[in-house]
Amino acid sequence: MNFMAILHNVTSAGRWMGKLGRGDDLLESISLICRDNNIRLGRVEAIGAVEKAVLGYYHQQNRAYEFFSLDTPHEITSLMGNISLRDGEPMVHAHVMLSDEKGMVHGGHLAPGTIVFACELIIEAFDGPELNRGMDKETGLPLWNM
Amino acid sequence: MNFMAILHNVTSAGRWMGKLGRGDDLLESISLICRDNNIRLGRVEAIGAVEKAVLGYYHQQNRAYEFFSLDTPHEITSLMGNISLRDGEPMVHAHVMLSDEKGMVHGGHLAPGTIVFACELIIEAFDGPELNRGMDKETGLPLWNM
Amino acid sequence: MNFMAILHNVTSAGRWMGKLGRGDDLLESISLICRDNNIRLGRVEAIGAVEKAVLGYYHQQNRAYEFFSLDTPHEITSLMGNISLRDGEPMVHAHVMLSDEKGMVHGGHLAPGTIVFACELIIEAFDGPELNRGMDKETGLPLWNM
Numbered sequence: 029m030n031f032m033a034i035l036h037n038v039t040s041a042g043r044w045m046g047k048l049g050r051g052d053d054l055l056e057s058i059s060l061i062c063r064d065n066n067i068r069l070g071r072v073e074a075i076g077a078v079e080k081a082v083l084g085y086y087h088q089q090n091r092a093y094e095f096f097s098l099d100t101p102h103e104i105t106s107l108m109g110n111i112s113l114r115d116g117e118p119m120v121h122a123h124v125m126l127s128d129e130k131g132m133v134h135g136g137h138l139a140p141g142t143i144v145f146a147c148e149l150i151i152e153a154f155d156g157p158e159l160n161r162g163m164d165k166e167t168g169l170p171l172w173n174m
Numbered sequence: 175m176n177f178m179a180i181l182h183n184v185t186s187a188g189r190w191m192g193k194l195g196r197g198d199d200l201l202e203s204i205s206l207i208c209r210d211n212n213i214r215l216g217r218v219e220a221i222g223a224v225e226k227a228v229l230g231y232y233h234q235q236n237r238a239y240e241f242f243s244l245d246t247p248h249e250i251t252s253l254m255g256n257i258s259l260r261d262g263e264p265m266v267h268a269h270v271m272l273s274d275e276k277g278m279v280h281g282g283h284l285a286p287g288t289i290v291f292a293c294e295l296i297i298e299a300f301d302g303p304e305l306n307r308g309m310d311k312e313t314g315l316p317l318w319n320m
Numbered sequence: 321m322n323f324m325a326i327l328h329n330v331t332s333a334g335r336w337m338g339k340l341g342r343g344d345d346l347l348e349s350i351s352l353i354c355r356d357n358n359i360r361l362g363r364v365e366a367i368g369a370v371e372k373a374v375l376g377y378y379h380q381q382n383r384a385y386e387f388f389s390l391d392t393p394h395e396i397t398s399l400m401g402n403i404s405l406r407d408g409e410p411m412v413h414a415h416v417m418l419s420d421e422k423g424m425v426h427g428g429h430l431a432p433g434t435i436v437f438a439c440e441l442i443i444e445a446f447d448g449p450e451l452n453r454g455m456d457k458e459t460g461l462p463l464w465n466m
Contacts, residue, residue: 252415
């Protein structure tokens, strides 16, 4: 079996719990929180609702993200993400799922342009070896150099 | 950019891992666990299956929750939630996603009436400033007074 | 109200953060990580993308899993799971959701045959009473003997 996992041991370095405000950009706000609090490694989770959203899908064959918009209000049924470094700055990589009034769910890679209606989030910072993103030849994605 | 995040520092105050029983009400059971263990701040996650479900969608323009039912068995593909206070008592706010036999996913705000078939959950309690829910004029939702 | 929750107190015993490689089997790789690091109790979460997937749905009336395949690339919009023991060995129980180029989401019980394109994961190990899976008569599932 193919098995190329690479993992680091990390330790907990602090937790934050709170909310974003209506009109905040979901991705950019979490990024700002990380920069303001010097969170360079960690995890984030959130539930809430958005007024509209921009999500991405990575086209594995074309090696390019395709983005699409949801222009109506949705629940954030989950936001799951991690925090690491790109070009020396904290970068948030998050995937989200959003549900409509019939419960139908759309999801993808969280992009700027996703606007918060209400959002409750939990962030945990880790201490450990830095994880820096760099171009991965195998996938075309900015993965961790480990 | 709009940026109205408000966060508290919290610390870990205990973890629980276990299961619910067949026939338990998913939301009410997690709430009872929190009351029984005096968990007033924290996070919860779960996977499992339900016999049926009641989920909500917040209609942002009408400022009212609309609820809908799924009357057939589904997998719980994720439950993500937080624990805080409302009227001085622990309150669980959770969003769930549920999949059917074709893998189709429905999701929304977890409401009473969602009945467990099997459920494995992890709860983490936090120490930190109390988060109390009160009516938020901007959204009509019971958000945290921070 | 029916209320049959059984929970154990657990404590944090280590965290790992890292990635899987392209071509890795998603479920089997996480299982191997747990065995290699002697993680016998814990939680796992991940985001990323898969080349193809095999997911399951438990048919509650027939008491059997039904499996189905997604033969095209998808984002991993969430993987949420737990780690416990079966026959004395670490066993990963995870549910995943996967989104396509239109953002449509499919989900279910993660099965072998789900092949990683890229995957970023976080594992937390717990110390606490062992949780061993054994056949549960009520559901037909290998649930925790507690």
